[in-house]
Structures are given as structure tokens and as C-alpha cells.
Amino acid sequence: MSAPPVALRCRDKTVDLRHPVVMGVLNVTPDSFSDGGRFLDAEAAIRHGVRMAEEGAAFIDVGGESTRPGAEPVGLEEELRRVVPVIEGLRSATAAVISIDTSKPEVMRAAAAAGAGLINDVHALRAPGALAAARDSGCAVCLMHMQGEPRSMQVAPSYADVVREVQVFLAERVAASRAAGFAADAVAIDPGFGFGKTLEHNLTLLRRLGELTAVGPPLVVGLSRKSMVSKLTGRPEGERLLGSVVLGSIAALAGAAIVRAHDVAATVEALRVVAAVRSS
Numbered sequence: 001m002s003a004p005p006v007a008l009r010c011r012d013k014t015v016d017l018r019h020p021v022v023m024g025v026l027n028v029t030p031d032s033f034s035d036g037g038r039f040l041d042a043e044a045a046i047r048h049g050v051r052m053a054e055e056g057a058a059f060i061d062v063g064g065e066s067t068r069p070g071a072e073p074v075g076l077e078e079e080l081r082r083v084v085p086v087i088e089g090l091r092s093a094t095a096a097v098i099s100i101d102t103s104k105p106e107v108m109r110a111a112a113a114a115g116a117g118l119i120n121d122v123h124a125l126r127a128p129g130a131l132a133a134a135r136d137s138g139c140a141v142c143l144m145h146m147q148g149e150p151r152s153m154q155v156a157p158s159y160a161d162v163v164r165e166v167q168v169f170l171a172e173r174v175a176a177s178r179a180a181g182f183a184a185d186a187v188a189i190d191p192g193f194g195f196g197k198t199l200e201h202n203l204t205l206l207r208r209l210g211e212l213t214a215v216g217p218p219l220v221v222g223l224s225r226k227s228m229v230s231k232l233t234g235r236p237e238g239e240r241l242l243g244s245v246v247l248g249s250i251a252a253l254a255g256a257a258i259v260r261a262h263d264v265a266a267t268v269e270a271l272r273v274v275a276a277v278r279s280s
């Protein structure tokens, strides 16, 4: 038994998703590539992005706003100043699809003009003007589920049936995107591990991830280096590589098409193994 051919059309590039692929995380926040000056920061971020592409990442996800639980929002000008030079630098340096991790319409427009091919929005295009800006950009979109807002979402996450509620939410956002003019092969969905979810909610979603494939679009998952890894392994924050790779592998075996990860080489290697098991 083999799955039907799937691909994600990201403007001028089409990513083959018959086998699971990696989206490398490139955080462009002051604590990530702080080297003093802005230019040095951008250069270091671009080098890291190029390295992840060389290691086999199909997407490089550039983010200038921390969506960390409890985080404060970043202003528009600051977010643009962080991400635009990095996207421009990556565009000419790599064939990987550049993804922009943002919820702001202005950043979506600027990122697309700079060369991005995918919009990764943890608010699933619910901000005023985001749906139209994303559609007009010609980029593909990743629609993620989140309960609450980053500042407070981990205070008291609550669901009657987490899988059903995530599924209904994502189906509604896919319908809204299609109605706004997104092509069927330009939409992906993500259950948003850790975004208004307890460890039990995350484990239930992972165990029943296959049910989310019924929504239709390819599934993206982000489990890499999240606190659930340490909760499961007992390892400190700096030692989450193995647990992250195992969780990404389990997700891919359960049907995830795109695994968002910080440790690209290790994740690519693990997904090769998963792909062989899945297609045998």
C-alpha cells in the first residue's frame, strides 16, 4: 500500500512530500545570533541556514518573533529588520524553500518580496488582513493550532477531546484559506505541539496523529527541543537532541510530512529510516 503523490507548491518551488522532509528552524532573535552588530547577526544566521540546507533541510523557517510560552510580542519594524536581510541572503545562497514564521500581514508581504515561499503562521492567518496578505503573496501556508495566546497559553490548557478540537479548528482554517483563494496544494496544517497543551494533550495528539490526515493537507509537526522532551527523558534543556529526533520519527511514522527541527542532520538521517519503513 502506498500513499498518493503529495507535494506542496511554494511559488516557484514544489516540494515533494512522498517522503517526510525536514524544516530547519532559524531563529533570528537577539539571543540566537547575537554577535554585536546587526550585519554580523544576519551573516551568522544566513550561514546557519545554508548549513541546514546542506544537511538536507527542504525548508528553512526564518523567525524574528519568539513564540515561546510567556513571550512578549515584537514590534513590526524590529521583526522586519531581523528577518528581511536573512531571507534576502538565503534566497541567493540556497535552493531550499524559505519559510517565514510570522503572524503579521506586513511581514508576510515583505518576506515574500525578499524571496520566501512559505508562510508559517502560528495564528493560522486569523490576524486582521493576514488571510488576504498571505494569499496575495503567492506563498504556500502552514496553518497551526494554538489554544489561547503565547503569553498565557500554558496556564491551564483544557479540552474535552484535544484531537477532535484541533481537527475541527484546522478544517475551519483550511476552508477559510481555500475560500480566500489558496490552491489545495499550497496549504499545510500543524497541530501545534506545546501551544496551549499539556504533556498529556501532546502525547494524545502524537498517538492519534493519523486522524489529522483526514483533514486533507500535509501535516507539519514541531516537537524539536520542546519542554515535553525533557519531561519524557528527564534530561536538561541542553540535552534534547535524541528525544527530539525520536519524537520527530514517531510523528513521521504516524503520517507527518514535514518535521520542523533544530538538529537537521540527525533528523534527516532518522527520517530516511522512517521513509524506508513507511514505503515497505
Ligand code: 7PM
Residues within 6 Å of the ligand: 025, 066, 067, 068, 069, 101, 120, 121, 122, 142, 144, 190, 192, 193, 220, 221, 222, 223, 224, 225, 226, 260
Ligand atoms: C520556545 C518554545 C521557543 C517553543 C520556541 C518555541 C512551532 C512553530 C514554534 C510548531 C510550527 C519552537 C517553538 N513551534 N511553527 N513555531 N509548528 N509550524 O520550537 O510546532 O521553535 S516556536
